[in-house]
Amino acid sequence: MSLEELPAPNVGARLRVARETAGLTQADAASSIDIARTTLVAIEKGQRRIRTDELQRLARRYQTSVNALLRHESVSLDLVPRFRKLSTVSDHATDSAARLLTDLVQAEVELENTLGITRTRNDPPERPLMPGDVHAQAETNATELRHWLGLGLSPVRDLVNLLELDLGVRVYVRPLDSRVSGLFAYDEEVGACMLLNANHPHERRTQTGGHELGHFGSSRRKPDILHLNERESSREERYANAFARAFLTPAHTVMLRFQDLTAGASRLTRRHIILLAHTFGVSREAMVRRLEELGLTKPGTWDWFQANGGITDEQARQVLGDLAAVDTGKMEAERPTTLRLNLLAAEAWRQGLLSEGQLARLLRLSRVELREILDDGEIEGVEADGMSKLPH
Numbered sequence: 001m002s003l004e005e006l007p008a009p010n011v012g013a014r015l016r017v018a019r020e021t022a023g024l025t026q027a028d029a030a031s032s033i034d035i036a037r038t039t040l041v042a043i044e045k046g047q048r049r050i051r052t053d054e055l056q057r058l059a060r061r062y063q064t065s066v067n068a069l070l071r072h073e074s075v076s077l078d079l080v081p082r083f084r085k086l087s088t089v090s091d092h093a094t095d096s097a098a099r100l101l102t103d104l105v106q107a108e109v110e111l112e113n114t115l116g117i118t119r120t121r122n123d124p125p126e127r128p129l130m131p132g133d134v135h136a137q138a139e140t141n142a143t144e145l146r147h148w149l150g151l152g153l154s155p156v157r158d159l160v161n162l163l164e165l166d167l168g169v170r171v172y173v174r175p176l177d178s179r180v181s182g183l184f185a186y187d188e189e190v191g192a193c194m195l196l197n198a199n200h201p202h203e204r205r206t207q208t209g210g211h212e213l214g215h216f217g218s219s220r221r222k223p224d225i226l227h228l229n230e231r232e233s234s235r236e237e238r239y240a241n242a243f244a245r246a247f248l249t250p251a252h253t254v255m256l257r258f259q260d261l262t263a264g265a266s267r268l269t270r271r272h273i274i275l276l277a278h279t280f281g282v283s284r285e286a287m288v289r290r291l292e293e294l295g296l297t298k299p300g301t302w303d304w305f306q307a308n309g310g311i312t313d314e315q316a317r318q319v320l321g322d323l324a325a326v327d328t329g330k331m332e333a334e335r336p337t338t339l340r341l342n343l344l345a346a347e348a349w350r351q352g353l354l355s356e357g358q359l360a361r362l363l364r365l366s367r368v369e370l371r372e373i374l375d376d377g378e379i380e381g382v383e384a385d386g387m388s389k390l391p392h
Contacts, residue, residue, distance in 0.1 A: 003055060006070060009046030011055075013076040014069050016044040018062040020078050021102075033057040068361060077106050079185045079193070082223045093177035094225050101183050101195040104172050104338065107362050109190050111344035114353050121168035121191045124148060124217050134239040141217060142246035153253040155280045159209045163194065169216070173198045173205065173333050181205075181228050184212035186220040198333030200228075203283040210244030217243070249280045249290045258296050268297055270311045274319045284311045337363055342373045349374055 003011070019029050030040040033054055042048040050058075059066045083098040112119060125148070127141045146152065149166055156162060163169040169192040176197040181204070183195040194212050196205045208226055215224045219236055232238045257279055261272050268291075277287040288302040305311055317324055332339055345363060348354045354362070360370045 003050070003052060003070060007046070008043075008049045010076070011050060011069075012044040012046040015050070015055075015058060015062075017076045017078045018058075018064055018069060019044075020080065021099075022062040022064075024061070029058065029061060032061045064361065065358075068358065077109070077187065077190065078102055079105070079187070079223065082185060083183070083225060086223065086225060091179075093180050094227075097176050097180050097183055097195060097225070100174060100176075101172065101185065101193060103364055104174070104195070104341070105170055105187075105190055105193050107337075107364075108170060108341055108344065110362060111341065111348055114348050115344060115351070117344075119168060119170075119191070122166065123192070123220075124167065126220060127218055129218055129235060129239055134235050135242045138214065138239050138242035139246045139251065142214075142243050143250065145213075145217060146247065146250065153250045155253065156206075156248060157281055159206045159213075159248070159281070160196070163209060163213065167192070167216075169194055171196065171209070172338055174338075175199050175333055179228055181226040181230075182208035182212055183223070183225050184215050185223040186216065192216050192220065201283070202327045203277070203281065203286070206248065206281050207244055207283065207286055210248045211240045213247065214240035214243030245286070245290050245293065248282055249287070251294055254280070254290060254294060255296065258291065268301065270305070270315055271319050273305075273311055274316045278316075278320055278323065284316070336365055336369045337373070342376070345370075346374055346376070 019026070024032075026040050026044070027037045030037045035054065039048065043050045043054075055066055055069070059069055079102045080095065080098045083094065111117075124145055127137075127144075130137060149162070160171050160173065163171050170190065171194045173196045176195070176199060178197070178199055181197055181200060183193075185193050187193070194209065196208055198205075200208070211226055212224060215222070215236070218239060222236075224236075224240070230237070232241060254276075257276060258272075261275055262268065265272070273284050273287055276291075277284045280287065282290075285302055288297070288305065291297045292299050292301055335342070337345075341363065345354075345359050349356065349359060356367065356370060356374070359365075359374075360367055363370065365373075
């Protein structure tokens with residue numbers, strides 16, 4: 001689009017996001033093109049239309065292009081300031097994770113817009129926290145959501161798949177600093193977004209996803225960052241943790257499975273815990289904590305296991321054998337970007353909608369990395385030439 005076609009507030013919003021993405025203050029950006037900071041403030045608010053030469057210089061300063069700023073399909077979204085408002089966000093690790101989530105969402109939405117794709121969203125009913133016991137409310141709400149999704153009381157074998165396909169959540173599994181378990185943000189335009197740490201075990205990511213799902217259902221307009229071993233510092237966090245336990249390990253199903261596995265046994269063994277944890281796709285610690293919570297074993301059981309050698313991964317492999325699942329999420333996270341973004345990018349390039357340079361800037365990849373993605377897409381395209389076309 002030309003500069004004149006876009007309303008001044010839209011141009012200003014895109015410039016603000018580009019500036020914040022570049023990590024510049026308003027004073028720095030204004031100084032770089034020889035205008036007053038107050039003038040740049042007015043431009044970003046849409047109160048003063050930017051001139052063409054100013055736009056060109058700002059685009060260079062922000063390490064982007066005028067075309068990227070004015071393209072009809074481009075997205076003005078920056079989640080970082082929302083996370084910075086949280087009192088828990090004070091280090092480089094959380095800032096980097098918030099920036100990564102923004103970049104992934106922006107790229108995915110812009111590619112969807114370019115290709116004319118409308119993502120299906122299925123936001124669950126919102127249940128704000130009520131006065132009283134948050135644990136009881138979490139149990140009730142988790143059961144309600146399970147029935148709403150048609151899950152009944154069956155174990156959830158793949159939470160990421162459920163979040164993406166059943167609820168339309170944008171879920172990304174990427175390597176993060178070990179201290180950050182996951183992030184959640186909700187935007188009216190793009191929907192719910194989650195970022196899970198690929199460096200954490202699959203079971204830990206599942207619990208993080210359940211925790212963030214609790215926020216999605218109760219306080220979705222407030223972003224959340226979950227840190228590893230974070231203490232429950234608020235009612236919202238206590239609720240989210242309780243919701244995750246109730247959603248992933250529904251009480252009735254846990255009780256039935258516990259009775260089946262321990263029938264005839266006089267003691268709770270490591271084998272029982274390993275099989276139960278595998279059934280529900282959660283960590284061994286989470287499983288024991290849930291048994292304690294439901295009164296199926298005495299308080300302090302997990303601490304006893306820890307004091308007596310723990311329950312190791314090797315022991316789990318011996319018990320599960322071939323049942324031990326390969327962590328496909330961790331394998332996919334080794335790519336420079338997500339599988340879905342790769343497919344969208346390759347299709348946009350194949351249709352001639354975006355150039356290699358535009359895609360490289362959008363995905364924040366080098367030309368070499370992008371070329372590998374496009375080459376893979378070309379191979380798949382050649383193989384698909386003889387196949388039936390998809391209906392649209």
